[in-house]
Amino acid sequence: MTDSLHTNSQLLSGFDHLARTLGETLGPGSGTVLCAWGEDGAEVVSSSAVLARRITQVPGHRRNTGAALLRETVLRVDARHGDGCATTAVLAQALARCARRAVAAGAHPVRVRDGIGRGVAAACDALKAMSEPVAGERDITGLALAATADPELATVLGELTDVLGPDGAIWVREANGDETARHYIDGHRWRARPAEAAVLAHRATELTLIEPLIALVEHELSSADEVRPLLEAAGRRTLLLVAPDITGAARTLLSVHRERALAVVLTTDRTRHSEDFADLGLLTGASVISPVLGLPAASVRAAHLGGVRRVLVRRGDLTVVGGHGDRSAVLQRAAALRSRAWELASGPVEREAADRLWRRQARLAGRTATLTVGARSEQEAEDRARVARRTARQLRDALREGVVPGGGVAYVDCLTAVQAVAPDDRDEAAGLNAVAAALKAPFLRILANARVPAPELALLDAIATGPGHGVDATTGELTDMRRAGIQDTTAVAAGALVAAGETAGLLVSAQLAVGHG
Incomplete structure (x- = not known):
């Protein structure tokens, strides 16, 4: 049992160590942390996300495990929401401390964890209820x-x-x-370059085509026989040819016909070219030319070419304005991508994929x-x-x-909702009490970091004044936070609380596992 208690103590010590450090960066009056490595390397850090990435290890195996648990939690929140690292750390630390005391006093860890879960759910419902549009x-x-x-x-x-x-x-x-x-982009832009650098010679920075036809070839072009059918399909019209790469005889033939044909090479990630060509085809009304899709270059006719009102080609990008594609189909595709992006964004590890889908839908729109x-x-x-x-x-x-009052006030305003939850037993009540105590922690830490006198008294004044009221940490004055423009994103506030609750629950479970180990 002594070994188990020691293990728990070390685990929580590492957790607390990182939480205290990240908490220093919370609020407008927050401090900075000096990160040093080696004999002469050092960096002053004020961002909790950067700090969490810099502190990769703390002394002691068990302490390091506790710190790693919190680090993973806060970075997951940052990846999902773009903010909330310090808030998550402060909430998680307060929850873990209260839960630890309850378990030490004899409460069952699983019931305490259940109480934390119910309290967090009630608080999140309250956050959503108080959320207002920007x-x-x-x-x-x-x-x-x-x-x-x-x-x-x-x-x-x-x-x-x-x-x-x-x-x-x-x-x-x-x-x-x-x-x-x-710079606001007029139209739809892709990373691309002219197949021949000479088309932008004599210090020209861009080239504009008016009402060109467009051929989209999803595979590399190297043969002149693949280019001739495209030129014939365009007739006397100007042709913009887009492909992953153009080499050899294909480039030579296009160079000969440069007065009526311009070749552009996409420089986007090749693993995403099918998406790029599909979106370009939808915008311009062009069929994607590819033997794999059943349309080899030899079979191309005028109906397979798309069109646009204007194309702007520069050394690093291609911009399409006024595509001739079906506008309703474009908007439907954008809406589908947007919906899928939000689905992925709600997961812990899919943010990069969600961002990619979001950029696609915005470009289409x-x-x-x-x-x-x-x-x-x-x-x-x-x-x-x-x-x-x-x-x-x-x-x-x-x-x-939407947004909620900032400065930790939104969490304080959730206290009534948490206190209204009826616990099933004393141990679950301990978990609910842990959530209630933790909801005050960000408010108090923000004021402490800003050196505002008597944060506890300020908290009582804010609660007595009414919902939405708190202390502006830059002035120390009691104020209506929304009117003062001090607000937090609802998604970040709720996401930080959920992550903190899950991590504190995991720590409580770890105490049970170690105690029986």
């Missing part, structure tokens, strides 16, 4: 500022998200200089923009771009699922 660009920018602590980035992201709407997508790139700029993030150094540009991508995702969630 009011406009001011609210969006406020959310972005809270997520980035970067006024310039927040302003641009707020504008982009407001203009593009809930179905939009923002492509974030790193700039070579220190200027941050945005014509709601895209690029954000070029500048900085004084390459590392700073990389960091700002990463923050911009995470924040853009979070803002998208906010437009879809």
Whole structure:
């Protein structure tokens, strides 16, 4: 039994160690953490997500296991929602502490875990009930500022998200200089390049085709015999030919006919080319030319070619404007992709796939923009771009699922719902009490980090004032959080609480397993 208690103590010690460290970064008055490695390597970190990735090990095998459990939890929340690492850590730490005391006092771990689950479910229902739609660009920018602590980035992201709407997508790139700029894309853009660099010679940066026909060839073209039928099908019209690659005699023949034909090579991921060509075909009304699909180049006729109002070709991309495809079919495809993206986004490990589907639907719908993030150094540009991508995702969630009062107030306002749950027994009641105690933790930690005097008294004042009221950590004043523009994304608030509850429940179960081991 002594060994079991020691093991539990070490597991929870590592968990607490990482939770305390991540908690330092919560709120506008949060601090920074100095991460040092080797003899002369060091980095000042203020992002909880970056910090969780940097702290890969703590001393002691069991302590490291506890820290790893929390690290995996917070990074899963970050991957899914783009924010919430520090909040998850603070909630999980408070839940684990209260559950640990209950088990030490004789409560059964499984019943405590069940109580935590019921309390978290009640609180999440309360969060959804208090959620309100995002009011406009001011609210969006406020959310972005809270997520980035970067006024310039927040302003641009707020504008982009407001203009593009809930179905939009923002492509974030790193700039070579220190200027941050945005560009709204008119049409539908793919990464591509001219098959021949010479078509953009003499310092030309782009080439525009008006009302061209389009041939989409899903396989590499190397033979002139595969190109001739395409040129014949186009007749005297200008032809844009899009393929994964064009080499040899095929390129030579196209070069000869460069006055009426332009070849473009897609530079997107080849494993996704079937998706790219399918989307291009839908937009332009073109059939995808491929022997595998039953349409070899030799069989191509004029009816297999698509058309667009305008095409813009640059060294790094292809933009299609005014495709001749069936608009209703395009919107149906976009809606299906959007629905699938939301399904995947609700899972723990499918966020990358969801983001890819989201970009596809936004491109089909014509709601895209690029954000070029500048900085004084390459590392700073990389960091700002990463923050911009995470924040853009979070803002998208906010437009879809709404916002709740920020500063930890939304959790405090869930107390009534949790306290209204009738427990089946004393042990389950202990789990519910753990949730009630944990709901106060983010509010208190935010004020403690901001050095606001007497956080506990401030909490009592906020509760007495009424729902939606809390303390602005930047001023220390009691305020209506929504009116002050201090809000959190509902999805992040609920996601952090669910993850914290699951992890605390796992820790309680681990105590049972070790105790019987």
